[in-house]
Amino acid sequence: MSISHIEHIGIAVKNLDDTIKYYEQILGLKCYNIEEVKDQKVKTAFFKVGQTKIELLESTDPEGPIGKFLEKKGEGIHHIAFAVKGIEDQLQQSEGKGVQLIDKTPRKGAEGLDIAFLHPKSTFGVLTEFCEDKNQ
Ligand code: ZN
Numbered sequence: 001m002s003i004s005h006i007e008h009i010g011i012a013v014k015n016l017d018d019t020i021k022y023y024e025q026i027l028g029l030k031c032y033n034i035e036e037v038k039d040q041k042v043k044t045a046f047f048k049v050g051q052t053k054i055e056l057l058e059s060t061d062p063e064g065p066i067g068k069f070l071e072k073k074g075e076g077i078h079h080i081a082f083a084v085k086g087i088e089d090q091l092q093q094s095e096g097k098g099v100q101l102i103d104k105t106p107r108k109g110a111e112g113l114d115i116a117f118l119h120p121k122s123t124f125g126v127l128t129e130f131c132e133d134k135n136q
Pocket of ligand 1: 008010055079081129
């Protein structure tokens with residue numbers, strides 16, 4: 001496995017604007033990107049903390065993955081994303097070791113990254129994302 005760092009932490013929120021205010025005015029971080037990922041039915045806002053990002057996720061559809069998460073669990077940490085090299089190989093290796101994959105092949109996430117999720121049933125309760133920046 002070749003993980004270099006935590007790329008981001010995904011946090012599900014009810015209201016992006018209210019939450020951005022907290023991160024900016026209380027924590028003093030700067031939101032540098034807001035992006036809608038139609039595919040995932042979310043609007044995202046990004047903050048940098050060193051090499052790691054905070055990704056706020058607001059649902060655009062109650063039937064989408066974040067909509068359902070908020071309904072079931074409320075606001076809070078939704079997933080952790082590791083930066084990997086060779087995402088296809090990492091997925092194959094994980095599956096080979098018995099991990100259940102949500103995405104068998106990577107798809108496009110926010111910021112043009114290739115992303116794929118591992119099922120929390122196989123990762124001790126933490127929805128785990130692999131991501132790779134192939135433009136780097
Ligand atoms: Zn993510």
